[in-house]
Amino acid sequence: MDTEPPQGDDLQRMLVPMKRHVLEHATPRRSRRGRTTGIALGIVGVLLLGATGGGVALGLIPTSFTGQAQAPAPSDTPEQLPSEAPSGAPVSDEPTPVLTPTSTPTPTPTSTRPPYSLSDPSTWTISGTEVGPVALGGQLDAETDDLRGVLSDEFSSCSNPRASFWAGKGTLLTIITGADGRIESLSVRGLAETTDRPPTTAAGIGPGSTVAELRAAYPDLRRSSTSDPDPAVTDDPYGGLTTTVDGSFVTFSTRGPDFPVDEVWVSTVDDAPPTEYCN
Amino acid sequence: MDEDAVDDVTLLLRTTAGDRDALAHLFDRYAPVLTRVAWVFAATPDEARGIVQDTFGALWDRADSLQLATASLLPWLLATCRDVAQRTVGRVPAGGAPLRWVRGTVDAMSADDRSLCERCVVDGRPYADAARDLGLTVAAVGSRGARPVQRPRKAVMRDGH
Numbered sequence: 001m002d003t004e005p006p007q008g009d010d011l012q013r014m015l016v017p018m019k020r021h022v023l024e025h026a027t028p029r030r031s032r033r034g035r036t037t038g039i040a041l042g043i044v045g046v047l048l049l050g051a052t053g054g055g056v057a058l059g060l061i062p063t064s065f066t067g068q069a070q071a072p073a074p075s076d077t078p079e080q081l082p083s084e085a086p087s088g089a090p091v092s093d094e095p096t097p098v099l100t101p102t103s104t105p106t107p108t109p110t111s112t113r114p115p116y117s118l119s120d121p122s123t124w125t126i127s128g129t130e131v132g133p134v135a136l137g138g139q140l141d142a143e144t145d146d147l148r149g150v151l152s153d154e155f156s157s158c159s160n161p162r163a164s165f166w167a168g169k170g171t172l173l174t175i176i177t178g179a180d181g182r183i184e185s186l187s188v189r190g191l192a193e194t195t196d197r198p199p200t201t202a203a204g205i206g207p208g209s210t211v212a213e214l215r216a217a218y219p220d221l222r223r224s225s226t227s228d229p230d231p232a233v234t235d236d237p238y239g240g241l242t243t244t245v246d247g248s249f250v251t252f253s254t255r256g257p258d259f260p261v262d263e264v265w266v267s268t269v270d271d272a273p274p275t276e277y278c279n
Numbered sequence: 280m281d282e283d284a285v286d287d288v289t290l291l292l293r294t295t296a297g298d299r300d301a302l303a304h305l306f307d308r309y310a311p312v313l314t315r316v317a318w319v320f321a322a323t324p325d326e327a328r329g330i331v332q333d334t335f336g337a338l339w340d341r342a343d344s345l346q347l348a349t350a351s352l353l354p355w356l357l358a359t360c361r362d363v364a365q366r367t368v369g370r371v372p373a374g375g376a377p378l379r380w381v382r383g384t385v386d387a388m389s390a391d392d393r394s395l396c397e398r399c400v401v402d403g404r405p406y407a408d409a410a411r412d413l414g415l416t417v418a419a420v421g422s423r424g425a426r427p428v429q430r431p432r433k434a435v436m437r438d439g440h
Contacts, residue, residue, distance in 0.1 A: 005318035
């Protein structure tokens with residue numbers, strides 16, 4: 001903002017709810033123990049592979065992208081996934097890389113959306129394979145050449161060469177590539193300074209959606225590995241609520257149960273975004 | 280004990296052990312300056328709030344593995360604030376702009392801390408890399424759940440001295 005930041009009483013009034021928020025969330029549940037536990041469980045599960053359907057275990061272990069998506073852990077019950085569709089008609093003649101899940105295939109998506117407009121990110125669909133014109137598994141340059149003129153990476157000043165930030169039209173798209181240069185994760189956020197809306201899933205969920213809307217659209221949501229591991233906490237999505245779409249993790253993050261979704265994370269590798277990309 | 284007189288490393292060690300009061304004191308100490316930096320990155324006050332809150336969230340989450348190059352936590356917090364802003368609002372102005380509302384605070388820092396802030400916040404260098412650039416050695420502060428027997432006497436080390 002170009003305006004001068006608040007001072008004195010105005011600043012203190014601003015800080016009070018911020019401090020309360022910070023302390024409310026300063027509990028052991030946001031430690032790495034959840035992820036560690038998940039990994040440990042995954043290792044145990046691998047040892048049981050072959051005996052009792054070890055696909056569950058495979059999904060719990062973060063793995064490097066190898067050209068094919070590693071299937072995220074399926075839930076214990078059959079998933080009732082909303083119909084996730086690619087973003088309508090592709091705008092490029094180039095074939096879009098399609099990720100092939102290694103275990104139970106998800107239902108064949110049926111598009112209920114009109115073809116998207118490249119210049120309008122609000123028409124892009126977040127699926128398990130792509131966000132609008134950007135496909136998971138594709139090479140960064142090939143997937144982002146269409147973005148220029150719509151989103152800009154001019155403010156992307158991250159020292160991590162595997163992370164790039166594309167902003168514009170109410171959308172912040174973060175692209176994470178693997179060591180081979182292929183895109184393995186995408187993050188979608190909204191930008192506050194515009195009324196333009198960011199992309200959403202086929203179910204209409206995106207940054208700005210309420211937790212109630214999210215739960216209604218995805219009844220199979222489970223907590224991500226970075227969420228509260230305490231089973232007594234039943235409705236705190238802080239850290240992300242995850243589902244599986246097209247064989248990829250699709251995770252919705254909020255600042256708390258009373259806050260809207262602020263990030264949608266799609267990844268073939270991790271079920272939640274990292275705490276930082278650059279530092 | 281007058282908490283205002285407690286140094287950052289002690290508060291960080293207590294935070295590492297899960298002491299929320301220590302986190303609260305670090306918030307009181309540094310949230311105002313972080314808010315003024317976040318204000319530059321943000322398009323709205325809500326965005327600025329979110330950046331600062333997520334910065335302290337990262338502090339809480341990562342306290343047990345945090346490595347400091349100096350006795351002040353502020354350079355690390357500012358570097359993290361910048362990173363949070365980059366990932367959440369995608370907008371980090373280049374040049375000296377990010378520090379324009381905290382110039383007095385930065386100028387009052389030690390030379391090492393000032394250089395760390397400039398390199399991390401203005402140049403976008405990761406904290407550890409910026410410390411190495413300056414010939415500083417980063418040192419682990421402690422492990423969550425294990426109170427250290429002896430606090431490091433000196434957190435600032437240059438060229439191993």
